[in-house]
Amino acid sequence: MSGSEVGVDGSVVRAGGGSGAVPTVGFEVRPVLGIGEVRPGDDLAALITAAAPWLADGDILVITSKVVSKAEGRLVDVPLDEPAREAAREAVLRAETARVVARRGATQIVQTHHGFVLASAGIDASNVEPTRLVLLPKDPDASARWLRDELRERFGLRVAVVVTDTMGRPWRMGLTDVAIGAAGIDAVTDYRGVLDVHGNELQLTQMAVIDEIAAAADLAKGKTGQVPVAVVRGLPVRPDGHGAGAAALIRGADADLFSLGTAEAVAKGLRAAAAIRDSPPVEFPELPLGVLPADAAAADAAAADAAAADAAAAGGAAAGGGAAGERVLLVWAPAGDLRRAAEAGMEVQRIRAGLAADGVASGWLEVDQVDLSGVVVPEGGVPLGVLVVGRGSLPSL
Structure with a gap:
């Protein structure tokens, strides 16, 4: 299979082909429809398997962090009226912030206690009741590991799990989904030492494969259709063990050349x-x-x-x-x-x-x-x- 293909109804995205010293593989992305509104205490593993009875061993389950946070009760009540609403939001932002990276007017780019650098600490007011804010999961890697274990132990499914959130990128307009939690799949595909088609040895190429998976899955999930879960099929997963998780992608302070805004x-x-x-x-x-x-x-x-x-x-x-x-x-x-x-x-x-x-x-x-x-x-x-x-x-x- 080469190129890409999208079904008329937008339900399947396939891609594949390519060439190089390391061959690529074809893969398929399918949305999981019918999960509905997720509330604190809901059983995510049961909701997902009921909506996707076709889920199979080797699949990669890509789930939006918002539904993970809702199920885990990572919600904060805030007033509807200003200025009390903004004051409450600012208090939540301070609590979720490890350090401020940059501030321009009302916009704040911060580093969270997880180590993520993103706008407003990932606090979200979309797709939730107007009187609530959704925080990021406390430990997205732990959430991914828990869900993966639940699917294996209760439903006999051996899948990988990637938890995603939407972020901007420095020097690039627009947003994309990236991985903030992962289990059962390696965060990075390391091409260092591999020869390209011209015989050149790759020195620095480490691909953030779970970020690429997160972005591909979002093409099937979208932002307004209440489709918080997609399944990627056809890519390799770990045969055993959870792996290092998405924490492996966080750039440490010693390697961060742009740790502050201008x-x-x-x-x-x-x-x-x-x-x-x-x-x-x-x-x-x-x-x-x-x-x-x-x-x-x-x-x-x-x-x-x-x-x-x-x-x-x-x-x-x-x-x-x-x-x-x-x-x-x-x-x-x-x-x-x-x-x-x-x-x-x-x-x-x-x-x-x-x-x-x-x-x-x-x-x-x-x-x-x-x-x-x-x-x-x-x-x-x-x-x-x-x-x-x-x-x-x-x-x-």
Whole structure:
């Protein structure tokens, strides 16, 4: 069999053919129809075998994580009305998040406690009651192993199981299904050391075969037809043992070249720069806002309020650990002490880097731009200028 074939009713997808040092095989994808709504405590093994009496040894059962989560009771009740609904969703997202990878407006890409990196920790509000959210299974590999064991022990079926979820891909538009749990099938097909048709030895090629199976099965399942399960037939499965599961596909931190979004990486660099020092911190006394030019203070009031709000949302703080907002710090050094003057300048840059990392703007004003009459400089030093927190611009994050 070569090429691909889709039945008129969309019920079967077949593919095969190809050439190379490792021959490909033909396979078939069939949807499992009639499972219906799955609820907490439902017997998935019984539901699937009743809907697919044709299930056979060697098949690969591909099941959407949502029905696994529903059967396992991985549901959270949330209010219908805003803003309470959004607040509840944010609380659930925080609980499911190990670290934030990137954030743009309302969209958050996070790493879950499983190790998956995806939008909103895989929390889903589709194909579920409006008052509920569906979380990912607690341990998708364990769920796949349990279902595989149930099918073997109770129904005498020796099949592999792949649990899937829908994800985006970096640098690619659109979504696709990928494997987040697996049992009875190897996660990776390793071609390293195999010769291609030209005699070249493959060095890096490791194919995420369970992801490919997940994507192929979704062509038969779809997203709106309430078909959460499909069967892939004709591909090799493990003769024994569950295998390493989908956890084998999670890229470890030591091999992750893109562990942060651009803005988060810039912020991390700014924080690192703010921590570089060869001398103790320089203390800059705080001045009243009245030292600022009256016209500039009025013009910048709205900008200062926005900066304070942004900083509060980001969990940031102004220099010295105080609350974010417009503040004025006197930058000074002992008269004639060039070393202390240089240290003061470096301290200003450290403070500004730390502020920028937390989304707080800052600006520098020269001595002749402010009213320092009546200001007492510590130790009889000389003022170098003032640092205004909550005013100015931010680097491009």
